[in-house]
Amino acid sequence: xxxxxxxxxxxxxxxxxxxxxxxxxxxxxxxxxxxxxxxxxxxxxxxxxxxxxxxxxxxxxxxxxxxxxxxxxxxxxxxxxxxxxxxxxxxxxxxxxxxxxxxxxxxxxxxxxxxxxxxxxxxxxxxxxxxxxxxxxxxxxxxxxxxxxxxxxxxxxxxxxxxxxxxxxxxxxxxxxxxxxxxxxxxxxxxxxxxxxxxxxxxxxxxxxxxxxxxxxxxxxxxxxxxxxxxxxxxxxxxxxxxxxxxxxxxxxxxxxxxxxxxxxxxxxxxxxxxxxxxxxxxxxxxxxxxxxxxxxxxxxxxxxxxxxxxxxxxxxxxxxxxxxxxxxxxxxxxxxxxxxxxxxxxxxxxxxxxxxxxxxxxxxxxxxxxxxxxxxxxxxxxxxxxxxxxxxxxxxxxxxxxxxxxxxxxxxxxxxxxxxxxxxxxxxxxxxxxxxxxxxxxxxxxx
Numbered sequence: 001x002x003x004x005x006x007x008x009x010x011x012x013x014x015x016x017x018x019x020x021x022x023x024x025x026x027x028x029x030x031x032x033x034x035x036x037x038x039x040x041x042x043x044x045x046x047x048x049x050x051x052x053x054x055x056x057x058x059x060x061x062x063x064x065x066x067x068x069x070x071x072x073x074x075x076x077x078x079x080x081x082x083x084x085x086x087x088x089x090x091x092x093x094x095x096x097x098x099x100x101x102x103x104x105x106x107x108x109x110x111x112x113x114x115x116x117x118x119x120x121x122x123x124x125x126x127x128x129x130x131x132x133x134x135x136x137x138x139x140x141x142x143x144x145x146x147x148x149x150x151x152x153x154x155x156x157x158x159x160x161x162x163x164x165x166x167x168x169x170x171x172x173x174x175x176x177x178x179x180x181x182x183x184x185x186x187x188x189x190x191x192x193x194x195x196x197x198x199x200x201x202x203x204x205x206x207x208x209x210x211x212x213x214x215x216x217x218x219x220x221x222x223x224x225x226x227x228x229x230x231x232x233x234x235x236x237x238x239x240x241x242x243x244x245x246x247x248x249x250x251x252x253x254x255x256x257x258x259x260x261x262x263x264x265x266x267x268x269x270x271x272x273x274x275x276x277x278x279x280x281x282x283x284x285x286x287x288x289x290x291x292x293x294x295x296x297x298x299x300x301x302x303x304x305x306x307x308x309x310x311x312x313x314x315x316x317x318x319x320x321x322x323x324x325x326x327x328x329x330x331x332x333x334x335x336x337x338x339x340x341x342x343x344x345x346x347x348x349x350x351x352x353x354x355x356x357x358x359x360x361x362x363x364x365x366x367x368x369x370x371x372x373x374x375x376x377x378x379x380x381x382x383x384x385x386x387x388x389x390x391x392x393x394x395x396x397x398x399x400x401x402x403x404x405x406x407x408x409x410x411x412x413x414x415x416x417x418x419x420x421x422x423x424x425x426x427x428x429x430x431x432x433x434x435x436x437x438x439x440x441x442x443x444x445x446x447x448x
Contacts, residue, residue, distance in 0.1 A: 049164025049393020075161025164278020278393025
């Protein structure tokens with residue numbers, strides 16, 4: 001299943017790159033360099049947001065539409081789209097397809113997968129249309145009915161899928177959502193779309209189910225699952241922490257000269273978008289290094305499982321911290337709250353974190369060596385690499401200046417980050433631990 005998913009994403013990226021390289025996809029009517037087309041297609045399918053060409057000014061409406069279609073398919077997963085097509089054609093979902101869906105949705109079993117896929121599709125399209133409708137009240141008066149409606153739907157999809165692409169380059173190239181930093185209405189709607197898309201469909205499904213039961217069965221309180229509690233609490237903590245940290249580090253820099261309401265709005269927007277959405281409320285090339293460091297941490301953590309966002313995921317970080325605390329307290333196994341976490345989950349969390357951190361550091365070193373003559377700071381390269389791996393899309397205005405080799409490395413990085421490092425590497429290695437079921441001798445190792 002993992003190999004099929006990886007091949008599926010790769011095939012979609014190549015198809016997108018070929019279409020975007022055609023003359024019809026650019027405003028100038030000329031063919032686009034295949035490397036830039038490939039980079040844009042990868043960034044769209046992997047819902048990253050890093051670009052080498054300004055989306056709003058370079059691509060024609062045909063090209064923009066292709067990009068948003070790639071974002072939509074990449075955001076909810078091409079298997080969900082395949083399920084949609086199968087349902088429309090009245091085709092039954094085979095066991096093989098269910099296994100692939102299980103891998104793509106990272107669920108515990110194949111039971112109820114088709115129902116979940118239907119819910120994901122329905123919920124996604126409903127929220128995106130609702131977001132577009134609300135944004136249209138601002139964009140239609142500014143840009144006219146047709147353009148305003150198109151921009152509303154386009155940016156609603158981009159925000160919900162945590163993609164970070166925008167079309168506002170025609171106002172001022174490279175600014176994007178920075179132009180709406182003082183527009184609390186647009187900022188709040190975009191933030192809500194990002195958060196809803198980033199908490200995960202399983203959590204949303206759980207919340208909807210519990211709220212429905214509370215209303216119909218008149219329960220006193222909403223009892224969500226253990227997984228949902230971890231996701232919701234961690235998401236809230238990270239948003240508040242990110243906003244406070246950004247405000248403190250930038251109050252005398254990029255936030256100076258703004259009103260207090262705008263400063264708070266920008267701080268929360270930057271905190272929300274740093275965890276895989278990719279929109280920017282300030283120019284990251286102008287922020288302090290400590291702000292970039294905070295941004296890197298938030299990008300690395302990312303969104304939650306079974307969502308449109310990337311990163312190592314909120315639950316992974318919680319399991320890692322819970323393991324450390326449990327060791328310090330001398331507990332037998334990893335305990336968080338009133339539950340003991342399965343050892344396989346703990347092992348996976350450690351493996352994902354170590355693989356991800358190692359990969360980011362190694363790739364940062366490679367790109368730094370390749371771009372040594374450009375005098376790009378190591379911090380900016382680390383920001384770029386983490387952004388690509390976590391499929392965030394934030395950049396300190398570095399992407400367009402990179403060499404072809406560095407762009408191709410980031411293309412691979414985005415694909416690995418989207419498919420999932422642990423699953424992908426295990427699939428490629430094709431190895432199983434202790435396949436014969438032998439009882440192995442215990443190896444005593446001293447650590448620390």
